[in-house]
Amino acid sequence: MKFSAFFGRLFQFHRKDQRFSLGNQSFERPPLPKKEPGAELSRDLAENEAQLKEIFGLPTNMDVVIRDFEIPALNRKALIIYIDGLSDRNTQNFAILEPLMVLGHDESGDSGDVIERVYQKLLPGHQIQRTKKRQDVIFGVLDGSSALLVDGGNEALIIETKGWEHRGIEKPSNEPVVRGPQESFNENFRANTASIRRYIRDPKLYTEILRVGKRSNNLLGMMYIEDIANPKLVEEVKYRIQTIAETVDYIPETGMLEEFLEDHPKSLVPQMLSTERPDRVAAYLREGHVALLMANSPFSLVVPITFTIFLHAAEDYYLRWPFGNFLRLIRSGAIFIALLLPAIYIGVVNYHQEMIPTDLLLAMTAAREAVPFPAFVEIIFMEFAFELIREAGVRIPSVIGPTIGIVGALILGQAAVSASIVSPILIIIIAITALASFVVPNYNASFTIRISRFIFVVLAAVLGFFGIAFGVFVLALHLASINSFGVPFLTPIAPYRPKNKDRVLRPRSYAQPYRPVFLRPLDAIRQKWNARPWDRPQADHSEEEDDHDS
Known part of the structure; x- marks a missing residue:
């Protein structure tokens, strides 16, 4: 049995408080909170208007507008309620009020539900919802739609009139790519x-x-x-x-x-x-x-x-597989450096000097001779200073942010070395660690590495390499024990899933016929195994085809 499979099975356990698994095991849940049935609208328009005014706090609340008018075609009173600034006035004027007040043909003698007649014959809008619940009216108005109520009808029409200002689609600021789509989500x-x-x-x-x-x-x-x-x-x-x-x-x-x-x-x-x-x-x-x-x-x-x-970035799949894997290897090494390099430096300097070549050890000793602080204090000071510079670069205006970051780092590092507070080699260690932390493609994951780095520094200062090894072991145990919606976090490495080859390195696009097994998808086949039939003769892969079909 491979070590990764044994490691995953050893530490994959179901805790007492686990509530869900994608496997065969099921868990009982407490019932969902019961929703009380919402109040329904009345057929009396005046009563509905009074209730809506009380709910929205009119006339104190001046954002909410109630427009009373009459529908000549039905010879009935009506009202429209909306929030000023969330609804588009042109849509209201030309798609609601004008058809009802001016363009509608006379139907005052027709019988039947007034809401049905308005819905079928008078309103040209294409996105209209009918509802009897007062709560639906409230939500529709708060979402930016307009609600139409007609006297004699116990239903309201929620008409799509959203029209607030919003930011357009821009380039991704946190996940930019050189090759690939250049658009991101916005607030709409x-x-x-x-x-x-x-x-x-x-x-x-x-x-x-x-x-x-x-x-x-x-x-x-x-x-x-x-x-x-x-x-x-x-x-x-x-x-x-x-x-x-x-x-x-x-x-x-x-x-x-x-x-x-x-x-x-x-x-x-x-x-x-x-x-x-x-x-x-x-x-x-x-x-x-x-x-x-x-x-x-x-x-x-x-x-x-x-x-x-x-470890993955969007650009990995837009580049050819050798280039994407090259970037992933760099990214994996950067994560290791950002997490452990300062701790390894402290462990080597304080406890394991024999691992350093003699010439380098003499140079490091000479550089640190005038520094009055131990290596642990140097590391903590410089890490904290760099975190301050990073946070300041984010918070200050974007025009001067990069300038302040670069100038601040250069001036602070040079001044610290000149004042014999830190050694020059430590500046190099911190700079390489900072560059490596920026390579992490996910913002939340970079926080995990930045915080964990301080923990490893403390462990290295106390126990040297034994402390680092203990920290790595505890981190591996933690990663092996947590789940994400029923999926073990280290899958497909531990538990090992041989069919999911897109792990640290990405296989060629045409060599990935299966969707992730750990998700247990209804359709596990992503593509045929012989996606390039001109390149791989069918007669040579009959066994693979049988395995794929099974």
């Missing part, structure tokens, strides 16, 4: 879902719209491909969202949503992928993952994830 919910649908033109791509937060009532889109994603995974994600929807007041952004949904919120390791690239979300949806998009958030979440996903 429908623009984000449409961006994903442009990459996956599949009728089986479903978007379930939920609301989170009892007071924020923020729209949340759960997207998945119905005939690929595992139904258990979809149900689990939906269950967690519906559970917190009625227990939390405000969830304004996906960063806060991530804390509520992840399996191990106290862990430093992120268990959900946050990305601003629609092409990357579409790629994971095609594999069987589930994506979460929120209104007013330019980032989406992808679940479940594994450790190897944090």
Whole structure:
């Protein structure tokens, strides 16, 4: 048995508090919070208007507008309610008020439901929802739509009139690529879902719209491909969202949503992928993952994830496989350097000087001769100073941010060396570590490495290489014991999944016939094994074809 498989089976266990697994084991859950049935609208227009004015706080609340008018074609009074600034006035004037007040033909003598007649004959809008619930009217108005109520009808028409100002589609700022799509999400919910649908033109791509937060009532889109994603995974994600929807007041952004949904919120390791690239979300949806998009958030979440996903970048798949693997090797080495290089320096200087060549040891000793502090204090001081510079570069205005970062680092490093506070070689160690930390493609994962680096520095200062080895062992145990929505975090390395070859190194695109096995997708076959039949004769691979079909 391979060591990775043994390691995964040894430390893959089900804790008492585990509530979900993609395997055969099932877990009982507490019931979802029961929703009280919402109040229905009245047939009396004056009563509905009074109730809506009380709910929205009119006339004190001046954002909400109620426009009373009469529909000559029906000889009935009506009202339209909307929020000024969220609704488009041209749509209201030319698609609602003008057809009802001016262009409608006389139907005052017709019998039947007045709402049905307005819906079928008088309103030209293409996106209209009929509802009897007062709560639906409130949500529709808060979302930017306009609600139409007619005297004598116990239904309202929610008319799509959203028209607020929003940021256009721009280049990704956190995940830029040289080759590949140059667009990112923005704060517009429908623009984000449409961006994903442009990459996956599949009728089986479903978007379930939920609301989170009892007071924020923020729209949340759960997207998945119905005939690929595992139904258990979809149900689990939906269950967690519906559970917190009625227990939390405000969830304004996906960063806060991530804390509520992840399996191990106290862990430093992120268990959900946050990305601003629609092409990357579409790629994971095609594999069987589930994506979460929120209104007013330019980032989406992808679940479940594994450790190897944090080694991947979108550009890896747009380049030829040798180039993409070269970048992944550099990225893997950078993660090792960013996590352990300062700790290794302290361990070597304090406890294992015999590992350093004599000439280099003499040079390092001469450089550190005038420094009054031990190596541990030097490292902590410079790491803290660099974190200050990094945070200052983010917070100050973008025009001078890069300049302040570069100048501040140069001046601080040169002044520290001149004042004999730190040694020159330590400046080199910190600079290489900082460069390596910037190579990490995921922002949340870089935080994990930055914080863990301080822990390894302390362990190296106390126990040398034994402390580093102990820290690596504990970190490996932790990674092997956590899950992301029922999927072991170290999959497909531990537990070992031989069919999923896209781990640290990426195989050729035509050599990946299977979707990730650990997701248990309904359709496990991504493509035929002989995607290049002109290159691999069928007669030579009959056994592979039989294995693929099985």
